[in-house]
Amino acid sequence: MTAPPGNHLLWARGLRCSHQGSPALLGATVGVPPGEILAVLGPRGAGKSTLLACLSGQLRPEAGEVWFDGTPLHSRSRGARERLRRDRFGWVGPVPGLVPELTARENAALPLLLRGASYRTARRAADEWLERLDVAPLARRRPADLLQSQRQRVAVARALVTVPDVLFADEPTAPLHRPDQAHVLRALTTAARTHRITVVLATHDPEAARYADRTVPILDGLLDAGPAGPAQEGTAPCVTSA
Ligand SMILES: Nc1ncnc2c1ncn2[C@@H]1O[C@H](COP(=O)(O)OP(=O)(O)OP(=O)(O)O)[C@@H](O)[C@H]1O
Numbered sequence: 001m002t003a004p005p006g007n008h009l010l011w012a013r014g015l016r017c018s019h020q021g022s023p024a025l026l027g028a029t030v031g032v033p034p035g036e037i038l039a040v041l042g043p044r045g046a047g048k049s050t051l052l053a054c055l056s057g058q059l060r061p062e063a064g065e066v067w068f069d070g071t072p073l074h075s076r077s078r079g080a081r082e083r084l085r086r087d088r089f090g091w092v093g094p095v096p097g098l099v100p101e102l103t104a105r106e107n108a109a110l111p112l113l114l115r116g117a118s119y120r121t122a123r124r125a126a127d128e129w130l131e132r133l134d135v136a137p138l139a140r141r142r143p144a145d146l147l148q149s150q151r152q153r154v155a156v157a158r159a160l161v162t163v164p165d166v167l168f169a170d171e172p173t174a175p176l177h178r179p180d181q182a183h184v185l186r187a188l189t190t191a192a193r194t195h196r197i198t199v200v201l202a203t204h205d206p207e208a209a210r211y212a213d214r215t216v217p218i219l220d221g222l223l224d225a226g227p228a229g230p231a232q233e234g235t236a237p238c239v240t241s242a
Pocket residue numbers: 019020022023024042043044045046047048049050051204
């Protein structure tokens with residue numbers, strides 16, 4: 001196994017992955033330098049979510065390699081990949097997925113509390129991120145009392161509260177109206193740039209991709225956007241439990 005070429009925080013080559021026999025990724029190669037906001041742009045079913053799941057270690061690809069911070073991710077155990085996701089990655093998807101019983105502040109603080117931070121520390125950090133996402137006045141409200149765009153901004157605050165090395169954003173504004181989409185994407189990308197957080201943004205919308213530093217197209221499970229590096233044999237089947 002040879003380390004990836006160039007100065008990439010995240011790098012993948014020749015990723016292949018299928019879901020219950022139907023192919024989703026047929027060969028994806030991409031490198032992401034530290035601090036870059038990269039948009040992966042493609043239509044529905046192109047393989048964007050599967051790519052992000054492989055890059056973040058949720059799925060282990062059938063073939064190909066994923067490297068993060070100079071070490072291979074694709075060959076790590078499930079537990080090691082879960083720890084990496086908890087400690088170094090953030091995730092925001094199209095559905096906010098907030099805990100309904102908790103306030104916006106408690107939801108945003110949750111990742112820090114799960115890491116063992118004190119309530120006071122977690123609360124202070126959560127308040128700062130809610131402020132950056134323009135939802136600080138709503139800190140005491142529960143998700144049911146928030147608008148969809150407000151819930152999504154709380155979800156972004158929760159994804160960024162640990163200041164992850166990489167934020168994976170999978171269609172983070174898909175269910176929002178256009179003005180709310182712009183608001184959430186501007187807040188997300190401004191916060192990421194300020195804190196040098198690398199972002200991989202999956203989207204079907206060229207307007208959303210305009211907030212990124214670079215856009216790479218994905219179509220029918222194919223993406224070729226980085227130096228290939230040396231050839232490598234495939235690994236185990238594409239599964240979450242491996
Ligand atoms: N859990 C699954 N079981 C079966 N097929 C799946 C599953 N997840 C994705 N697929 C299929 O894999 C292909 C790629 O899906 P994927 O969700 O990665 O694409 P996408 O570009 O993110 O699309 P969308 O924007 O619709 O989510 C599609 O054909 C999809 O139907």
